Amino acid sequence: MEEKGNRIMLHHVLRYSPDMICVIAEGGRFMQVSHACSQMLGYTEEELEGLSAIDLVPPRDRALAQESLRSAREGNTETQFENSVIGKHGQQVPLHWTVVWLEEEGYFFCVARDISARWRVEKEMRRKEAVQRVLVDHGSDMQALLDENGNYLYVAVAESYEKAFGYRADQIMGRSSLSLVHPDDMGRAEQAFARLHQTQELIQVSDVRFRASSGEWRWVETRASNQLANSDVQAIVVSSRDITDRKQDQLKLQESQQRYRSLFDNNPSMVLFQDEAGTILDANPAFLSFMARRREEVLNRPLSDFLPSEAVPLFRQKLKEAFSGSDVSFEAEVIFREQGHRVLSVVKVPLSVAGRIVGVHAVIRDITEETQAHKTVERQAKRLSTIFESITDAFCTLDRNWNFTYTNPAFDNVMHVDSSGFIGKFAWDVYPEEENGVFHREYRRAVETGESARFQAHLERLDKWLEVRAFPSEEGLSVYFSDITGRVQQRQELEKLSLVASKTSNSVVILDAQRQAEWVNEGFTRMTGYTLEEVIGKNPRDLLIGPDTDKAELQRISEKFAEGVSFNTNLVNYRKSGERFWLAMDVSPVFGTAGCITHFVAIQKDITFRKEAEANLVKMSQALYQQNKDLEQFTYIVSHNLRAPVANVLGLSDLLTRIDKGSSLFEKTLSNLNLSAHRLDTVLGDLNTILTVRDSKGNLEREEVNVRLKAQQALASLQELLEGCGGTVTVDIDEDLSLRANKAYLYSVFHNLLSNAIKYRSRERNLQVQIKCESDSEQGVTVSFADNGSGFDMERARDKVFRLYSRFHPEIEGKGIGLYLVKAHLEAMGGGIEVASEVGAGTRFLIYLPKA
Amino acid sequence: MKIFIIDDDDLNLFLTENLLALEDATHEIKTFLSGTAALEALQTGGEAAVPDIIFLDLNMPVMDGWEFLEALAPLGPSISERCRIYVLTSSLSASDTTRSKEYALVSGLIHKPLKIEDVRELVSQ
Structure with missing residues (x-):
């Protein structure tokens, strides 16, 4: 009975247990399964019995399952574990297993409980936690509760926030929230805090700086709400976010905007912002000033309005290129009406926003002057190079270390070398035999003294005579030289010739083609006083000409020299002593083998x-x-x-x-x-x-005559007339004054002059005559005869006064022969007469007579 | 007929004046010892003073015949239209004859002495 009861009970357990009770054989196959299996896994008992239990376990859980079974068997204890089992419809079912090994029976007794509900709850909890985490991490960085004084009661800090500020929550707890605020923001923070006490509303304070533990200031945005009255909270709820990055970006943006504006406005170049149609959307002051326009005159108008029409296509084309996405730069020569001819350098840069070109910046620089300067520099460089190339003398430059730095084509000709490899070479490596020779010595002297050197020297290697001029400079030495071998030979030959010339009594001068004296003979020295040494190398003309030398003739001589023809000339020269002399000169050119003039030979005579x-x-x-x-x-x-x-x-x-x-x-x-x-x-x-x-001229009878006596005799003969008109005569002549003359003529001179003075006296005043010796020298005597008579018009009389039958006083009787005779008499004696007169004032004669 | 005789030689004035008077006593003759005196008479007398004929000596003091002719030029057409001027000179020099032709005012040159045939011819013109 008891057994029957047990069996019935077992049957009920197996039929109604919500857990799945099963017996699994040693090999792992289900032997017996309770009814719960159909609800749990969807299998009937019959379907499961005989299946291998392990086959129902997903592969990842199998190892655990087998291990658990083994431990249950070996340890002979009850073993519990959890795993999933795949149901009939493929669904995974979490199960909690309790396993016992029954040694005697030789099988496992297992109870499996469905734990799906527990798993679901746990999973839901995990998800909630994760979401909160994410929310904190991604939402506000810090949440805190403050007491009424602003001290931290509770703090929750996001990881990123903690990292940025370097505080852990427990480090902040209990401190005043205001203690970390930047002094400049303190005012606003306190204000906000004060407002919190007055209202229940949510208060937002942005852009407040908090000090991080590193001392760095970080920007924080805070929202706070007063929940002190809320009995569940009893605190001020604060949530903050670190907005430093945003703020810095914003500041950077502001700065870059300012920088852009500053670059735009202060740019010395013209800057424009144009849209695709070429319309000017913005223009900087440089552009406005160049165009002499106001901003509003320019904005929203096409650039082409400000360009001459011929320049428009180019600018339009370049704008199009820029809008196609590439940077464009070009130069344009534009002729403006006001500004004239200008060279502009233009750069057009597209501005791309979100992959679309919204406009183009044009930077325009007026490079007219630079261009011109550049051109000038170019031109000068070219000219300099041309000069170097065109120096017909051989030419080279050496640096201060005696290395060649330049040679011209003539250098190669004269030196019979190809100098292309000389540059940079040490001169005395190229011409070792000249080291410490004449060239070296002269160059060194030029460099040391800073004065140019000029010399003639023989170059052994080529057996040539060179004439060299070397000019020192900072860089070294510029050397010009020419081959004068021919000239030197000719000079030697001329020296021989001059031996012959030296024997002639005429002056002989040999000039080179530049008219510098190469040689003069003794005749030249005798005639001019200049020696060979004094003349050589000079143009003799510079020594010999003087103030009386005929300029026109000198000009003619220069022309004849230039023409290279024989000529002769007579002209005034000056000896070394300063004495003037007349020179006759025959000049002949001497032609060299090449047909050009090498010398002139001049034969001169005094x-x-x-x-x-x-x-x-x-x-x-x-x-x-x-x-x-x-x-x-x-x-x-x-x-x-x-x-x-x-x-x-x-x-x-x-x-x-x-x-x-x-x-x-x-x-x-x-x-x-x-x-x-x-x-x-x-x-x-x-x-x-x-x-x-x-x-009587020439055979006049002459004797020693006393001048004063003759004057007085003439006076005596006219005494009666004089007294009749009340005239007075003073004679101021030395008693001893005498000269060799004709008595009668001298008497006639005084008589005629006195007679004229009486005849042509002024009717308005008494006549006064003064006869005076003005000068008395070894050569002769000058006597003046002056009256205060009526005078005559010098302008009209001038050359007629002493003419025969010339008369100037028609109202007075006269034949016009008196003065003619006076002049004739004086000239017969080798003397002369002059007159000065003024109408109404008187007349003054100056009589000149030679002593012998 | 109104006639001026200009000469510094009083004897020639006497001779010429009388010769003209002898030919025709109605002639109104004025004599001047110098060019300046004659010029003054012409300048102050106006057109009425301008004679039909002037006999002009060349060689005179102060203002010779040539200078007189130069001085006359500014008086212009009033002289040249109304008056004939004859140079009456003792000079036989060809240069004087040539020079006299350069003066538009001069109608002719007569060598002194003035002859009765000359007078008849001149007056008849």
Whole structure:
């Protein structure tokens, strides 16, 4: 009965137990399974019995399952473990196993409980934790509760926050939240805190700096809510976020914007921002100033409005290129109406936002001056190079270490070398035999003294004579040289020739092609006073010419030299002593083998004597010409004055025949005829006098005459007339003054002058005459004869005063012969006379007479 | 007919004046011893003073015949249209004859002495 009862119970247990009870054979196969299996796994008992239990376990759990079974068997104890089992429909079912090994029966007794519900709860909990974690990590960085004074009561800190600030929650706990605030932000923080006490609302404070443990200031955004009155919380709830990165980005953005603006506005280049159509969206002051426009005149207008039409296509094309995504730079020569010709350097840079080009920055630089400067530099460099190349002399430069730095093509010609490899080479490696020779010595001297050197030297290697000029500079030495071998040989030859020339008495000068004296003979030295040493290497002309040398003739000589033809010349030169002399010179060019002039030979002669004779001849012929002219004048005047009375005689005698003999007119005519005949006689008498004087020249009778005495004799003869008009005469002549003269002529001179003075005295005042010796030298005597008479107009009289039959006072009787005679008499004695007069003031004669 | 005679030689003035008067007593003759005196008479007398004929000597002091002709030029057409000027000179020099032709005012040159035939010819013109 009891057994039957046990069996019934077992049957019920197996039928109703929510756990799956099963018996598993030693090999692992299900032997018996309770009914729960169909609910748990979806298998019926019959389906499971005979299956291998391990086959239902997912592979990852099998090892654990087998291990657990083994330990249950070996340890002979109850073993519990959890694993999943795959159900009939493939679902995994978590199970909690309790296993016991029944040794006697030789099988496992197992109870498996479905733990799906527990697993679900645990999983849900894990998920919630993870979500919170993520929320803290990704949401607010720190959450805290503060007491009413702002001290931390509770702090929850995200990992990143902790890392950034370097505080652990427990380090902050209990401290005042304000103690970490930046002093500059303290005001705002305190203000916000104060507001928290007044309101229940959520308060947000952004951009407050908190000090990190490293001392760094970090930007924090905080939201706080006063929950002190909330009995569940009783604190101020604070949630903060570290916004340092954002803030720094923002500041950086601001800074970069400012930097951009500053670059834009202060850029000395013109900067534009254009859209695809070329419209100017922004322009900097440099652009505005260049265009002389205001900002509003430029914005939203196409750039082409400000360019001359011919420049527009280029700018448009380049803008298009920039909009295609590439940086573009180009130079443009633009002719503006106001600014004139300009060279512009333009860079166009596309601005790309989110992969799209929204505009183009154009940076325009006015490089007109740079371009010009560049061109100038280029041109000058070219010119310098041309100069170097075109130096016809051989030319090279050496640096301070005697290395070649340049050679020109002529260098190679003269030196018979290919100098292309010389640059950088040590000069005395190239010409070792010249080291410490003349060249070396002269170059060194030039470099040391800083003064240029000029010398002639023989180059052994080529057996050549070179003329060298070396100019030192900072860089070293510039050396010019030319081959003068031919010249030196010619000079040696000329020296031989000059031996011959030295024997001639004429002056001989040999000049080189540049007209510098190479040689002069003794004749030259005799004539000019200059020795060979003094002349050599110089142009003799520079020594010999002087103030009286004919400039035009010098010019002609220069031209003849330049033409290279033979010529001769006469011109005034000066000896070394300063003495002037006339030089006659024949110059002939000497041609070298190449057909060009190598020398000039000049043969010179002193022709001063001949020139003086010539000058005398000229003087004589001039005197003769003058005399001849005087004679012509004389003849004319005499013929006129002689014919006048003759014509009257003719006319009057004819008239007589036509009138009544008894009439008074007849008487008058007859008396006039008589008068005319007398006048004719007077003229003939004058002529006789004049001709006598003229003829007396040269064979005049002369004796020692006392000048004062003659003046007084003339005065005495006119005494009566003088007294009649109340005139006075003073004679201021030394009593002893005497000279060799003709007595009668000298008397006549004084008499005529005195007689004229009385005749032409002023009617307004008494006549005063002064006769005075003005100067008395070995050569001669000058006597002045001055009156205060009526005078005459010098302007009109000038050259007529002393002319025969010239008269200036028609109202006063006179023949116009007195002064003519005075002059004639004085000239006959080798003297002369001058006059100065002023109408109404008087007349002054200056008489000159030679002593012998 | 109104006639001026200009000459510094008083004998020639006498001769010429009488010869002209002898030919035609109605002639109104004025004599001047210098060019300046004659010039003054012409300048102050106006057109009425301008004679039909002037006999002008060349060789005179102060203002010779040539200078007189130069001085006359500014007076212009009033002289040249109304008056004939004859140079009356004792000079036989060809240079004077040539020179006299350079003066548009001069109608001719007569060598002294003035002859009765000359007078008839001149007056008839």
